[in-house]
Amino acid sequence: MTRSDRLLRLVALLCLAAVGVALISQYAxxxxxxxxxVLQRLILLAIAAVCGLASMGWGSVLVRRIGAALAAVLAxxxxxxxxxxxxxxxxxxSCAQTFADRFISASGLDAALPWLFGIYASCMDARVDLLGVEYALWGLMLFIVCAVLALAALRRAART
Known part of the structure; x- marks a missing residue:
């Protein structure tokens, strides 16, 4: 396994853990x-899928590069x-009719998987702190970490 594979798997794990924390926060x-x-959950799952697939060990440097670049764009x-x-x-x-609301509703994910993609609060009502930091800022920091790691994986894959 290459270093870029390990970095991509780390990104996938971080994203899946973040969605897990979001679900625990929602239900517990x-x-x-x-x-x-909900849009950020979808982006995190997309990053996890891309990174997981790109690091599957198919041996192709091109697959790792594309996966890392796509993960960086998604981040x-x-x-x-x-x-x-x-x-x-x-x-x-209300965040009704904003891009996120229209996108999630148009995708049908909120109806197909309401336990994961259901929209149950306005943006103002969903403003919550965790350890004194607003959840959205935790998400922002996570996406920055994912972008940096994905770019590092891209750089490593380019050397291979």
């Missing part, structure tokens, strides 16, 4: 997700989503 501590929270979209949730959406009384 009654922290209902807003549309932007950048997560950064934008988390920043928007923190700085704009959490100040709004």
């Amino acid at each position: 501590f009654d922290m209902k997700p807003c549309a932007w929270c 950048a979209s997560g950064i934008v989503a988390a920043w928007y949730q923190h700085s704009v959406a959490s100040q709004m009384l």
